[in-house]
Amino acid sequence: MQITLKDIARMAGVAESTVSRALNDKPGVGQETKAKILKLAQKYNYRPNQLARGLAVNKTNMIAVILAEMDSPGNIEIVKNIEKAAEEVDYQIILCNTNNDLKKEKSYLSLLEANQVDGAIFIGGKLVSSQLLRLSFEEKNPMVLVNRLAEENFFTSVLTNYSQGIYKAVEHLFEQGFRKIALICGDKDNLTESEKINGYYQAYTEAGFSVNEDLIFSTGADRTSGYNAFLEIMNRDIIPDAFISTRELTTIGLVEAIKFGGYFIPDDFAVVGYGDNILTSVIDPPLTVLNEPAAELAKLSFDFLLKLIKDKLEGQQIKVLTPELIVRESSIAKYN
């Protein structure tokens, strides 16, 4: 059995409250008694039961990080940075993976309602069922959304401006002389992805070109989908001269397919990918990518959450960050 406050109190011959005060550095306890208590606590390796403490003060110093998918290196990068920020102020994170399953999300959300965590950060994920989230919101459960668009923006969020990201990418490819840019993206129902599609349209329109819808290809978010997307597109009427892939894993699959098909990047097809992970910089040729500012996303979201927890954030805040376009060889026209 673990040693408790009561044990220490008994051994020191004082009341439990005195021990509590001494251990928590609260005023109103004599030098000698305090010293005696601390020594005993040290000797018996006393550790306060956090459950009991949490129950008493209604605070756990834990937050939930709820992840739509663990397969995305970018998401992991965000988690790492949240963990770092949390550690600095003595918060623990509990990691939840929903696999884009709304049921699981709901069950994890109940961590909040069960007072097990002080707040939650949602990373990514599909269109929010605002019905679901608003429930918690109205009960004043602190939560912030990262890279997740809700129908109405009820929630404090930190977002990446996906639209602008894709816009930048198209613009860059235009500058390089490419005109038939295929977009490998997700389903239009997904707000995040539809944002990206918007950026694509906007770039084309503003440049005075018209969009050929055959160049927009909606598919899954995994590697195989990226691979197959290339094969399918090559069977269509219009053969692109460049590709933009909007997700990390599809980017990889796409590159594989192009190489396997015997084509060269950027000679045959220019490529702009997503996510500055270890791969994209090492692969041959180094990939031009859009990159999310993971560290910033993490830091901002955690700061927001901390303030929410401490009731120091009035109203709902939204911060939008711009993805960076990292230009490398894969999108540079050879002959221009």
Add this chain to the structure above:
Amino acid sequence: MQITLKDIARMAGVAESTVSRALNDKPGVGQETKAKILKLAQKYNYRPNQLARGLAVNKTNMIAVILAEMDSPGNIEIVKNIEKAAEEVDYQIILCNTNNDLKKEKSYLSLLEANQVDGAIFIGGKLVSSQLLRLSFEEKNPMVLVNRLAEENFFTSVLTNYSQGIYKAVEHLFEQGFRKIALICGDKDNLTESEKINGYYQAYTEAGFSVNEDLIFSTGADRTSGYNAFLEIMNRDIIPDAFISTRELTTIGLVEAIKFGGYFIPDDFAVVGYGDNILTSVIDPPLTVLNEPAAELAKLSFDFLLKLIKDKLEGQQIKVLTPELIVRESSIAKYN
């Protein structure tokens, strides 16, 4: 304020204990009252406070996963699989990153002592300060070690047979005709790495060759270290014809350095890397790698832990898994 048992009891006009029984499906509660209670709980979206419950039953259904480094994709893979296994039996994991810092490890360990989690899984990390861990062990805190060797094997562990892995790799390179195999590894003080070095020696010895110590290069575990290792080795007296890199990130750095130097793989140097991540299979040429059975490591360790928690594991268990050698182009001799 959150709705509590007491509230439900008052509204239903019954005692708290009855509500508790009804909600927990315990026997001894009438059909009608039970129905009434459940309906109320539903209506008001009642969620039991897990802290209170945990305090009462001395169980949290949470385990800590304590990670030495989050930068290793292999480790992340293990975490993902633990999360999956845990989710199935309704356990939550809390993720802790120690960054190989013993102090942080100690602080996270106190989660266990603070009754906040039912058990802990340690993934990787340097030589265990058995002094530190034994403390917890003797207090009967359930914990299992993954890929972590302790001086004495006090703990239930699931390990990768690193020695045999490297042995396989050397053997394979021998078969391909390579004789001067450089080993890019970690410090010999690190038990894990020293195991790998052992495998290297063993393979050489059994094949009747002698080891040239200049071919063994101890360095850090990051990408830059791998990169620099190549440069340094090329300055030594003996130029290798093959490389084995024992860690994921150094492998990547090594490959970069080789390519940047204008050399070709495997024409100039054969390479066997570590970790079957998304990169090693996509890079050109596809890399021969040693791969840990992450899913198995995760599943076994979680099962062990669960049994420990339930007091169903007698004595300490050790399970050793063998890494797989995935042969791809990077280690195939062109002219033999």
Add this chain to the structure above:
DNA sequence: TTGTATGCGTTATCAC
């Protein structure tokens, strides 16, 4: 400065 009493939200042990 210190001690007493009470509450946090559950579960469990008794009675009835």
Add this chain to the structure above:
DNA sequence: GTGATAACGCATACAA
């Protein structure tokens, strides 16, 4: 079948 009540370990308001 149901209801008091103690207990879990801690913090805190109040009294001394």
